[in-house]
Amino acid sequence: MADDETPTAQLREWLEQMLLIRAFEETAEKLSLRGRIPGGIHAAVGQEAVAVGVMSALRENDVISSTHRSHHHALAKGLSPDGVMAELYARRDGVVGGRGGSMHLASFPLGHYGGNGIVGAGAGIAMGVALGIQHRRDDNVAVGFVGDGGVNVGRLWEAVNLAAIWSLPLVVVVENNQYAVETHVNRVTGGGDIVRRAAGFGVAAERVDGQDVVAVHRMIAGARDRAVSGAGPTLVEAVTYRYYGHNTGEVARYRTQEEIADWRSQRDPIDSARARLVAASALDDDGFAVLETAAHARVEKAVAFAEASPQPDPKTAADNVDAWDVAVTR
Amino acid sequence: MADDETPTAQLREWLEQMLLIRAFEETAEKLSLRGRIPGGIHAAVGQEAVAVGVMSALRENDVISSTHRSHHHALAKGLSPDGVMAELYARRDGVVGGRGGSMHLASFPLGHYGGNGIVGAGAGIAMGVALGIQHRRDDNVAVGFVGDGGVNVGRLWEAVNLAAIWSLPLVVVVENNQYAVETHVNRVTGGGDIVRRAAGFGVAAERVDGQDVVAVHRMIAGARDRAVSGAGPTLVEAVTYRYYGHNTGEVARYRTQEEIADWRSQRDPIDSARARLVAASALDDDGFAVLETAAHARVEKAVAFAEASPQPDPKTAADNVDAWDVAVTR
């Protein structure tokens, strides 16, 4: 056991997932700078523990709805790195055939209902999914992701309120990485406390260290239980940090190099998971190197897959907009 | 003195204003049922103390922005009953020439920046006015009205948040009359506490008995002082009740006759102001009858004015949409 309750095998798996995400994002950022990814990306380097902690607490049929910064969510939800990378490339073998791109990853069979280009919108859709779940009396939950910037979008609170009054099986995860583009959360968030704001709408609300994958996992597992039991929604603020710029190639003047270095050196989610495993004698340096190498190899394979994937057929540009040209069925 | 601090002369004036509003609304409802008012009205009978308590605490250059239920605001802000009634009639001598109607009363010289047909929108505009006031470094405040139903419109909270982070001289008055059309506030308001919800956005937030004109006055006077001093916005929840239906002629099945009777008999704002003046020996039954008769007479004059007012000239239907047909000036 890595600590009292988390089996080392589990923690090791989470570490592997975090390493995969880290390798994926570092690679994707480079590819993006090299112009391989049309439109660029929003890398989630530093935020790996949020994605892995959340998804590890979900069941297969649980649903997520995500944001513009979402590769980590997709990978942790089980989407193949090949399909995700090919989608960043906007190629035919991407998870949605190259029509979505970096901000619009999805896999309905795997319960990933899509990223979103509109801040706050993904959480609204998750609320709707939770309504669907309740309607069907299923045992699933819906998880909606949003950033700290998204807590100032009014529509988010409409969704939270609906979830509260209807006791929907919804978990809203606020990834508070401190910044919305270059705007620090404290400059624009009246009251300065996202959890308190959420509590004012009648949802259970809690804050968690988003750099601690075990803590995130436990928090979400609790919220999931509550949701499934009918006790209603929870908003979880996961305090985290993005190491890279807001989007590809951003030159950051709004924060110091020291601040970044502090987070990287003191609170890195991969470092701390590794340290726990080492402390439990379940991992040594060589073992870690093996995992890291495997992650990079997996990502290299994904890059090769994406590079080899053909462009979608231009003739399909107007396909699948709606079904009104065909007979009405069902 | 009617009590420790409020001079009887002042309370008497407020009573007169409340009587005017009551007479106006009762008359307007009847006229509306008789088809004299195109589109009908939302009467504020029962909510007089909110309007009079708020406006009595404002200075001449303070600004209000209001809602669909707003005749009481307009009258208390000093708009002439003639112009208001003529506007309900949508006639040429209405306060905005018959183009606004019941939901869109305004007088910019008197600091009334308009009613609103969209729930929540008036408070947003008031926030913008407060920004203008701050920009100009004026000593005014802006007051935005909203109903209990409006606290579930997400955009309201965007506005409240902006006011909080910029310390704008804004007072948001939530007239909680318990219902949005037929929907009770407790059924749709997650957390069940509007003041707590507001506090989560970092504004000062307080609840006041909206049937007590003196209490409302004091609360708003305090909020005004705070706003002008630069200490930022306040949200005041005024607990009140509407005696009539949501709109003209509504048949209410969502509340009991007893509930209405209770509020009317136990908590009527006019009764209690009257009782205070009587207790202070500043008014007797005859005196009250004189005031009531005067209010009705004033309203009758307004009706005559409205009835006599001509229709706007149909040729003006496309006038004053914008100034692009004329040379650019300034």
Add this chain to the structure above:
Amino acid sequence: MSNQTMTFSEAFQQGVREEMGRNSDIFVLGTDLFERGGHFAQVKGLGPEFGQERVRDTPISEAAMVAAGVGAALYGLHPIVDLNFVDFALGAMDEITNQAAKIRFMLGRPVPLLIRATHGIALGGAHHQNSLEAWFMHTPGLAVAIPSTPADVKGLVKTALRAPDPVIFLMHKRLSGQRGEVGGPDDLVPFGQARVARPGTACTIVTYGGTVGPAIQAAETLSGKGIDAEVLDLRTLWPIDLDAVVDAARRHGRIVVVDEAPLVGSATAEIAAQVQQAAFHYLDGPVTRVGAIRAPLGANPKLIEAALPSVADIVAAVDGLFDPAQVTA
């Protein structure tokens, strides 16, 4: 066509009731639905019949209402989001345009969602009188149904509730109480198929929703002058039955397009532009449009009347196409 006669609102109720009976995935949400049955009685009686889970009252949260519909639709249900007045859609435009309309294209998952709203000009001030159908028509991924008879209300809503894609369903305020016969449980009205509201051979007045009535009145007036005008009711603006309009242009070369939206940028522009392009050499005169002036619509009925197209305006537009002075100018 069964022989039942009912109002526009009752036709909606009946169509929805029948579809809710056959498909338990359908539910409706909106403000003041359960007890009141909606501000136009459009779901009256459905609350007690289907219970609070399938007729769900919401707070005033239009964005979240549509988001709820989108999410539930993705999960496999078929929600009806009742926005009350179409004006309130302005608070949910991202949910409608970016989310509901685009998800099928982007992510490959259909969004079976019906968004109902009352629209059209009546009274109540400028915030309650927006004509937004041209916006929705311009949005790939949305279908737009605007019936003008109780039969079409029922038949179109049934089609919408069996379709996999989002539909904006607009019912004109002034038609709420209009009575007419409706079809039976299996009578679906297809989208994209115009209806001849009045036959005629000399010219065609193309319209939909609230201006079908005035167009028919205009045709009656014209018939007194010896002009036999057809009135074509489009019923849906998307998919749109352009073939029917182009066919009319080919038959007689005279087309007038009418609606009550501000003329600049209205749906009439699209129809006129398409027809003149597709049938240029068949036209005896320009495709002539009739619509509202470019102004908000205020509270005063006389100003509203002055702003809107009148029966006389429609008659004049048709007359213009038969005026040798104009047509051979």
Add this chain to the structure above:
Amino acid sequence: MSNQTMTFSEAFQQGVREEMGRNSDIFVLGTDLFERGGHFAQVKGLGPEFGQERVRDTPISEAAMVAAGVGAALYGLHPIVDLNFVDFALGAMDEITNQAAKIRFMLGRPVPLLIRATHGIALGGAHHQNSLEAWFMHTPGLAVAIPSTPADVKGLVKTALRAPDPVIFLMHKRLSGQRGEVGGPDDLVPFGQARVARPGTACTIVTYGGTVGPAIQAAETLSGKGIDAEVLDLRTLWPIDLDAVVDAARRHGRIVVVDEAPLVGSATAEIAAQVQQAAFHYLDGPVTRVGAIRAPLGANPKLIEAALPSVADIVAAVDGLFDPAQVTA
């Protein structure tokens, strides 16, 4: 015209800087403006120059941003609300349409408010590629400026900032870095006055914003075939210089209208409909429209390219008007 050469974004900066200098009531608010200067550097440098009260960073609250602008404008200021991408206007449509656009008409008070956004097709997925100009054009009370050169950016923004009414100011993503000369501090470009972007006598390609460039390219190609095409840049969609288009139709009878919005319901429809109605007997062929297919625009550049009008499409449209087979069909 001064001899200064600068980019589209710099031209905006300079126009705003000059106007902020002469009118202390002007201020700008939006996300990431003060340090970054906006996502397209459109207000770069203004923050340090004018201070945080006049270059105000906001949270992500588009509805409140526009509401702030409306309220401050009513109080007497002249706010610039920078929405970043026009797509985010979808979160503020009530504030734009019901409030900003209608208040002058309803309440008699002008709303001097500039709403700036980057628009147009580039990359980034379907949520960032909406073409909303037809919506704004359809909204009485709004002016819509869509410049295609740095000179017009500067001249139009200066006009907008001296006007009493709300203006939607759209700058195409692909033009952000385009360079050109701009006018001096007193050179205002009027609204409602089209610009001849390329002279020509045989036909006119009418367009605006991002498709002015492709239209000029098409004209060059056509000139190689002996067709001398004029390119008319509308510059503002409202007020709109229909006279210039009708005049062109009268001169040579051949009009092609181009933009990159989904064709159905786009601004091209209004222009085509108006021109054929106003100049029917002068037209040698239908007013021909070129626009995007009816589909969202996804992430893939090839799919986007296939969806958008190409230079070849514009050439083909013009060719069609000179094809005897088609024109005398």
